[in-house]
Every structure is written in structure tokens, then in C-alpha cells.
Amino acid sequence: MTISPGAAASPPDTPPTPLLETTGLTQTFRLPTGAEVQAVSDVSFVLHRGETLGLVGESGCGKSTTVRTILQAPPPTAGTVTFGGIELTTTPPRQLRRLRRRMQLVFQDPHASMNPRWTVRDCIAEPLQVHRVGTSSSRNDRVHELMDLVGLDEGYLTSRPGSLSGGQCQRVAIARALALDPDLICFDEAVSALDVSIQAQILNLIARLRADLELTSIFIAHDLAVVKLVSDRIGVMYLGKLCEIGPAESLYRSPRHPYTKALLSAIPKPDPRHPDRLRRVNLRGELPSPTDPPSGCRFRTRCDRADERCSLDVPPLQTISPGHQVACHYPLSASAPVEMTPLPTRRANGVVGQSPTR
Amino acid sequence: MLDSTVPSIRSRARRLVGARIPVVVLAVLTAAAMVGPLFAPDSGSQDLRNARAGPLSPGHLLGTDGYGRDMLARTLEGARISIFVGVASVALCLLIGGTLGITAGYWKGRIDAGIMRVMDMVLAFPTLILALAIAAFLGPSLRNVVVAISFSTLPHYARLARATTMSITQRDFVSSSALLGAPHRHILWRHIAPNTVSPLLTYALLAIGMAIIVEASLSFLGLGVQPPTPSWGSMIAEGRPHLQGAPHVALVPGAFLFMVILSLNLLADSLRSGAPAAGLGR
Amino acid sequence: MHSSLSPSSVTDILEVDDLHVDFELPRGRLHAVRGASFSLGSGESLGIVGESGSGKSVTSRAIMGLLPATTARVKARTLRYGQHDLLDAPERVMRRLRGGEIAMIYQDPMRALNPIMRVGDQVAEAIRAHEPSLGRKELSTRVVGLLDAVRIPDANKRIRLYPHQLSGGMRQRIVIAMALAANPSILIADEPTTSLDVTVQAEILDLLGDLQEERGMGMILVTHDLGVAAWHTNRIMVMYAGRGVEHATTADLFEDMRMPYTRALFDSIPRVDMPPGSLLKSVEGRPVDPSNPPPGCAFRERCHLAVEICGTTAPPRRQVGSHWWDCWDDQEEKSVK
Numbered sequence A: 001m002t003i004s005p006g007a008a009a010s011p012p013d014t015p016p017t018p019l020l021e022t023t024g025l026t027q028t029f030r031l032p033t034g035a036e037v038q039a040v041s042d043v044s045f046v047l048h049r050g051e052t053l054g055l056v057g058e059s060g061c062g063k064s065t066t067v068r069t070i071l072q073a074p075p076p077t078a079g080t081v082t083f084g085g086i087e088l089t090t091t092p093p094r095q096l097r098r099l100r101r102r103m104q105l106v107f108q109d110p111h112a113s114m115n116p117r118w119t120v121r122d123c124i125a126e127p128l129q130v131h132r133v134g135t136s137s138s139r140n141d142r143v144h145e146l147m148d149l150v151g152l153d154e155g156y157l158t159s160r161p162g163s164l165s166g167g168q169c170q171r172v173a174i175a176r177a178l179a180l181d182p183d184l185i186c187f188d189e190a191v192s193a194l195d196v197s198i199q200a201q202i203l204n205l206i207a208r209l210r211a212d213l214e215l216t217s218i219f220i221a222h223d224l225a226v227v228k229l230v231s232d233r234i235g236v237m238y239l240g241k242l243c244e245i246g247p248a249e250s251l252y253r254s255p256r257h258p259y260t261k262a263l264l265s266a267i268p269k270p271d272p273r274h275p276d277r278l279r280r281v282n283l284r285g286e287l288p289s290p291t292d293p294p295s296g297c298r299f300r301t302r303c304d305r306a307d308e309r310c311s312l313d314v315p316p317l318q319t320i321s322p323g324h325q326v327a328c329h330y331p332l333s334a335s336a337p338v339e340m341t342p343l344p345t346r347r348a349n350g351v352v353g354q355s356p357t358r
Numbered sequence B: 001m002l003d004s005t006v007p008s009i010r011s012r013a014r015r016l017v018g019a020r021i022p023v024v025v026l027a028v029l030t031a032a033a034m035v036g037p038l039f040a041p042d043s044g045s046q047d048l049r050n051a052r053a054g055p056l057s058p059g060h061l062l063g064t065d066g067y068g069r070d071m072l073a074r075t076l077e078g079a080r081i082s083i084f085v086g087v088a089s090v091a092l093c094l095l096i097g098g099t100l101g102i103t104a105g106y107w108k109g110r111i112d113a114g115i116m117r118v119m120d121m122v123l124a125f126p127t128l129i130l131a132l133a134i135a136a137f138l139g140p141s142l143r144n145v146v147v148a149i150s151f152s153t154l155p156h157y158a159r160l161a162r163a164t165t166m167s168i169t170q171r172d173f174v175s176s177s178a179l180l181g182a183p184h185r186h187i188l189w190r191h192i193a194p195n196t197v198s199p200l201l202t203y204a205l206l207a208i209g210m211a212i213i214v215e216a217s218l219s220f221l222g223l224g225v226q227p228p229t230p231s232w233g234s235m236i237a238e239g240r241p242h243l244q245g246a247p248h249v250a251l252v253p254g255a256f257l258f259m260v261i262l263s264l265n266l267l268a269d270s271l272r273s274g275a276p277a278a279g280l281g282r
Numbered sequence C: 001m002h003s004s005l006s007p008s009s010v011t012d013i014l015e016v017d018d019l020h021v022d023f024e025l026p027r028g029r030l031h032a033v034r035g036a037s038f039s040l041g042s043g044e045s046l047g048i049v050g051e052s053g054s055g056k057s058v059t060s061r062a063i064m065g066l067l068p069a070t071t072a073r074v075k076a077r078t079l080r081y082g083q084h085d086l087l088d089a090p091e092r093v094m095r096r097l098r099g100g101e102i103a104m105i106y107q108d109p110m111r112a113l114n115p116i117m118r119v120g121d122q123v124a125e126a127i128r129a130h131e132p133s134l135g136r137k138e139l140s141t142r143v144v145g146l147l148d149a150v151r152i153p154d155a156n157k158r159i160r161l162y163p164h165q166l167s168g169g170m171r172q173r174i175v176i177a178m179a180l181a182a183n184p185s186i187l188i189a190d191e192p193t194t195s196l197d198v199t200v201q202a203e204i205l206d207l208l209g210d211l212q213e214e215r216g217m218g219m220i221l222v223t224h225d226l227g228v229a230a231w232h233t234n235r236i237m238v239m240y241a242g243r244g245v246e247h248a249t250t251a252d253l254f255e256d257m258r259m260p261y262t263r264a265l266f267d268s269i270p271r272v273d274m275p276p277g278s279l280l281k282s283v284e285g286r287p288v289d290p291s292n293p294p295p296g297c298a299f300r301e302r303c304h305l306a307v308e309i310c311g312t313t314a315p316p317r318r319q320v321g322s323h324w325w326d327c328w329d330d331q332e333e334k335s336v337k
């Protein structure tokens, strides 16, 4: 298994070149009704080799679209995507197809992402076949190696995806994505559809592969606890915008965007006496329609810190500490991470940012 | 909680009738059509003294026709014609209609609009009338019957293939393959085509029956294969004036026609409902 | 032992003792539930937790009498709701209990709703099923009242919408409103939040908890996530391979997990306080094949404490107060040795 010459090989004093960089990434869909949806709006970030970026946010906030736009399926309506020094948005289709062997996507529903008529062997060998890698016997060896890598018994090689459990099928999907030794793997909710016990197995597998193969990846989920386990940095999205991005640990310790904080408090904690039980932060109202997002800050309709400024100016992504950026006019202070006045009732129907810290 | 075990027995019975019996009937008939003429009396030998002899008459199990020819031999030979026309026209349609439909469904846009416009034009004519017109224009012959039937039923295959293709293209495994960098050729051949085959084949089973009926109709009207080659349609036409005195001349080929069509319909039904059909892997 | 599962068995409205469900399938007999015992008092909420295929849904459907009569064989020492024996209640009685006294909420709200009917009408229909004599005006007041109860803002306007015009969370609220229409005394929620986002999941679980308290309902919350059960139940029964393997009050269970499977299930949950890159202690291996359960303890293959006897003889049930568990490993005995 070859590892792409990456961060490890570059001289220590030059800053490592990012594997992936997006600037102002925007994806606008036109609906049959004529309305337009800006599913991804002005998203910029960099991803270094060997790094995993977690993307979290509620359903419909544009996580999948971000990843698909990066993979040029379909290409963005505005902005740039630089992958390994190559500008993807202007790459001609033939060359792009060849580049695809360096970037892979793992889908949410493992069963739907396999041709139901194929055997597991066919599914894993498909990428090798498409890119004409090796001879049929060396491909076969590679398939066995991959099965071993993702912890699947070789007896399953002749099974059809339909007869595998969700967890086994997701292992096949991961093996398939690893087949070509890609530089970048995107996991789109790869564990969200699985039972917690199987989810744990797949998360461990991803963590192990990340360490062994020095994978560079983007990992999407809607549960922050899941994302934290496998990510170095985390980006939080809301209605197509990136509202906070930073190192996993510091983002959890002191979330600076009110939305991040609400997401954090929503995670079910396996502890009946956890303090969050008394001070859950509920978001007020509902997710606004993506066809008609609020002016200014898109989160303002559900944020109790919002004032006039939030409805007028779009908050830019600002660096507030090294590597940690937030798009908020009134970010939470770093010292008051999850500090909130516990309310007397069992479940508080409080809203974001109750404490008058500003 | 009210349902008892009755439905399960009924559904099992239905599956049996739905799959096994039609397969047996069709297999026996096909085999008989292939080897039958070797054993049955010569279908061409006329014996006017023995014209329109009833069934079970000596030497003629199903009787004879107006020229004293053996009905069984002629019906089995007619079966060969029917089976050939049915299978050939359907195969032609599967190939051309399937290709057109998959192309339209996969590429969408202008290619789709172009192909489907033409198909809609063909579909605007009643199938039988169109087939009649084409057969009349090309002149009566076995090959022309196949062409006429294929052309007039083509749109159904194209539409089905297009709809199936469109729904398969939406599935994750197709976009997964595309994101892998697979060329269109690979996606079409390895993913789309194999998954369009089974709905098309189910339809084709029904369509064989339809093609056999159209062939019979064309022959009945004298636009199919030419005498003395027998075809069920022309045999029924020959027997029609004598329905009173010698009904078997028309009824024997009619009964065979009925049996074949019914079997094909039952088989197609059982395939569609997903029940495994004996002898026909999915 | 079985009658003393809960100290407050006087007020138990639902009692399930040693429930067994087999399915007769063409390829053989499948043992979906192989012994589940619990009881539920009014105003109490019980969590049934276990991995996929452990028989949670079959258990809840057995209570509702919703298993296919053609294939399912239900046996139990006791299966009682109030005065009714649910095992041989006639279908007429079951139909009255279902939706009336015992209501159920499923995982996928879209499947429970009619896509071409306004949500207000669907809730109205649920009310009318139990009170056919209600006038139109009263009915619409009741509908709006129910939607208010499930915290749907602007209920007056939303009753005119169709299911697809609502978000997943709102749809699930409508389904809950329909389940509440007849004022049930037991609400069975089978993975009510699995298809929802974390933020919405938290809201729906809070709502269910509040409603259960307000209305003094008994609630059974079926989930595969111990984390979900932690905040929203009073008691928990853990199921493995169709069998109840541990049962305790929620506080006791999280204090002291005795059955290794419960601990494994707990360790599978990613927690926010884990540092990035840490591994979960997941249960490796596969769940047992329900058509051929092994002798002895079903969890043995995946258990790090397993000893020889686990493979031959079913583990004994140990009990401390209302906390019981099935396991050969016994801390006290060991410390004595």
C-alpha cells in the first residue's frame, strides 16, 4: 500500500501545501418552480495532507452539496476548488475523469451505493477496472488485501450487497473507496444510518485507517460527538454557510458560535446525571426555507443574541484564535464555554445564549 | 389478527399456476413444434377424399382440413411460424427499442426529446393498423411480417427502457461509479443495461403473445406467410366458413393460440410479482 | 421472582412476563423474542434498548397485537394490560385498545402519514375514530388543541398543510398528536427519532417526556442508543438476541452495569468528552442468528469475560432489588473465592 508523499515528506520549515483549497465555493440550484436555492454559499477552507475535516450541521444545510461540489458533481456556480495544485473548476472532463481516482466518496446508504446484481468482489474491483490498474490477478490480490484491511471475511467476496448487514456493506464501500489509494476520501454521513454498536465498529475502522494510511478526508455527520472522534478540525454549517471552523478540541471546549453551542448541547449523553440535562439549549423556531434565507446572518432568526446589525450585515468568517474562525457579530466568549444558569425545571426550554454576556 | 392461513395457501396455489404450469405448457409446445413434424403425418400431403375429417379419425388425431391435410401436423408447423415471428420480432424490438430508450433516458436533453418525439409519432397510430399498412406496403412474406410487427411495437420498449434508465441513473451506485471516473460506456454497459433487462424481459414475454396475435391477424387477412405454409391465423381464416359443419378446422389452431397467449400472460404476471418462475432464473 | 420485578406492581398497567415470539418461515423457525419480562406503571417510562435485530420492535408489536397471525407464534406467562389478557383478547377488543388505550409511534413519520391529506384532517380523523359524535366545531378546536400540545407553533395555519410541506420534526409531532388523540394510557415509541437530526431529536424526546409527565401516561421508548434512553426513561430493559438480559432503574443501570453486553453498548456511544482520535470500545463480531440461537449465553462469542460454562448452560438470573441481569459472572462470588 503506497502512501502519497505528503506532509511527512515535506521539509519541516516550509508550510505544508494544502491538498485541497476552496475559495468562495457557491452552489445554486434552480428548482422546477423557478425559485433558486443557494445550497452552499461562499464556503472557503483549506485541507492539508493527512488531515481530516469534519463537517456538521442539520439536515439540508448543504454538507453533501459542499462535498459534491468539491468533486465537481456538479461543478460550483461560483468559487474555486484547488486540488493538489490543480484548479478543478477549469479542468477539462477527460482529465477530470483521470483525477477522480485520487478523490473518492463514501455514501450514507451503503446498500444503495452498490449495484445489487454485483458480487462484493465486483464492487471492490470496479475502481481498479475502470482505471485499468494491474492485471486481473493483481487486481484480485488487491481485492483480498482490501477485504483484510477493512476487516471482512473473504467468504463474503461472492455475496451480493443485499445479503450483507449495513455495517458489513459499509465496510465494502470503504474498501472500494480505498482501492485506488486516493489522496482524498469524503465520507458523506457514512455512519449515520447505522445502529450505535455498528457505528462504533465503523468509526474505529475509519480511525485506524486514518492512522495507518495517513488518509486525508472530509467526514460529514450531523452528530458532533461522532465527528469529533475522527476529525482534526471541524466546520459547522448552517443553511449553506460555514459558521465556525476550528480545531476539534477547542471547538468543543469553547464553542464560539451560538449554533455550535446548541448543536453540542443536543447530543444525547449516556449519563442520567449529566448537567446538560438541566440546561439543554433549544433552538427557537424552525429552520428557515433555503429558498428564502434570512438577510444578514442566516442564523439570526433562531438566535437570541441577534440584533439589527445581524439582519443587515453578513458576518464574515473571522479568525479569533489560531486556526479557529467564526462568522458571528457577537461570538460567545472563550471563557464561558458551556456556562449557563441551570434552570429549576427538569428540561429547560431556554434559547441560545441565555446568559447576558455581551 | 383475523387473517387465517387461507391467503398463504391461495398465494402458493397462484404461484404454482402462475409459474410452473405455463412453463411446462410452453416447453412442451415448443418441443413439439421442433420435433413434431418428424413424427406426425406429412403436413403437405393432400387427400381430398378425406377432407375435413373430424378429430380422432383414423390416422388423424385432430382431424383434417379442407384439403385433407393433417391438422396436428399443420398446427405444429404453424406453431413454428408463430414462435419464430413472436421471438424474432420481440428480440428485434428489445435490441433496437432498448438501445433507443436507454440512450434517451441516459443522455436526456435534446437526444431524449428527438428520440421520444419519433416514438410518440409511431405510437399515435393503432398498432394493428400500422402493422397492416407496413405489411401491405412491403408485400406479404415472413420477414416483412417480423419487420411490420417490430416497427409498430417499438415505442413501447423504448418508453419502458427510458423510464427504467431514468430511475436507475438516480441511484447512488450509478453516481458512485461516475464519481470513480468511470466512462459513460462502463456505466451504460455494466450498470444501466443489466438493470434494465429484467423489466424489459418481463414486458417482452407479454409482447411475444401480442406479436403472435398480430401475426395471426395479418395471416388471417392474407398479409402474412403465404399458402401452403400454414400459420395459425391463416388456418383460422380457412376454417371460418366451415364453423358450422367442421368447427375443428378453425378451433384447433384457435385453441393453441389461446393456450400460448394465456401461458405467456401468466408467466409474465408471475415474473412481475417477483415469484420465482421455475426454469427461468432472474 | 417474576411477580416482584417492580416494587410498585400494584399500579402496573402493563405486565409482560416471559414473552416468546417465533416466526414460522419457509426456511425454518425464527426465534425473534426468547424471554422478555417487564412491567409498566402509569406515568412511568421504560426504555427497551438493544442492537438491531434484538427483538425490540417485535416485543412492542406483540403488545399491540400487530404481529402477522399467519406466521407469528406468541407465547407468554403473562401479557396483561389492565384487566385485559392481551394473549387471548378477541380482535374486537384489541382494536379498541390499539390506538385507544395503547398508542404507537413509528420510526418513519412519513410512513404513518397520508401524503395526499392535509395534516389537520389526519389528526381530526384520529380523534373521530374514538369519538364519532363530535361536532365539526368541537373537532377543529380539539385538533388545534392537540397540535398546541405537541408544541406546533401557528397550529391554526399548519393544519392546512400537507405532510411534505413540513420538516421531519414537525411531521413527527403530527404523528405524536395523532397518537395522543384518544388520550392513551400507554404510548409505545419505536425509535421515534432515528430518522431525525440531533437537534430535532432532542426536541422530540423532550416533548415526549413532557407529555408523558403531563398526562400521566406510561411510555415505552424503544431505541438502540443508551444515550437516548439515559435522559428520558425511569427504567431500562436491555435486550440481546431476543432476550431481556438486564433491567434496572435508569439511575441504577448507569451507576452499575452488570451484564457485559450493557457495558459494551454503553461503550459504543461516542461521547463529546472523548479526545479526538480515541477509539471506541465497540462490540466486535456479529449478532447471533435468530433461527439458530446457541445454547448457554447468547452473548458469549463476543464477551471478554466468557468462561466455559457460558457456552453450555443458560446464565442464572441475579437480582438485587429491582435490578436484575443474566450472567454467569458474579463479582461477589468471585471475591469470596
Ligand SMILES: Nc1ncnc2c1ncn2[C@@H]1O[C@H](COP(=O)(O)OP(=O)(O)OP(=O)(O)O)[C@@H](O)[C@H]1O
Pocket (backbone or CB within 6 Å): A029, A030, A031, A037, A038, A039, A057, A058, A059, A060, A061, A062, A063, A064, A065, A066, A222, A290
Ligand atoms: N440537485 C438539487 N436540486 C435542487 N436542490 C438541491 C439539490 N441538491 C440539494 N438541494 C438542496 O440544497 C440544500 C442542501 O442539501 P444537502 O443535501 O447538501 O444537505 P445536507 O446538509 O447534506 O443534508 P442531509 O443531512 O439531509 O444529507 C437542500 O435545501 C436541498 O434541498
Ligand SMILES: Nc1ncnc2c1ncn2[C@@H]1O[C@H](COP(=O)(O)OP(=O)(O)OP(=O)(O)O)[C@@H](O)[C@H]1O
Pocket (backbone or CB within 6 Å): C023, C025, C030, C031, C032, C050, C051, C052, C053, C054, C055, C056, C057, C058, C059, C068, C071, C224, C290
Ligand atoms: N414479520 C416478521 N416475519 C419474520 N421475521 C421477522 C418479522 N419481524 C421481525 N422479524 C425478525 O425478528 C428479529 C427481531 O426483529 P426486530 O424488528 O424486533 O428487531 P429490532 O430490535 O427492532 O431491530 P431494529 O433496531 O433494526 O429495528 C429479526 O431477526 C427480524 O428479522
Ligand SMILES: [Mg+2]
Pocket (backbone or CB within 6 Å): A063, A064, A065, A188, A189
Ligand atoms: Mg447529505
Ligand SMILES: [Mg+2]
Pocket (backbone or CB within 6 Å): C056, C057, C058, C190, C191
Ligand atoms: Mg425495530
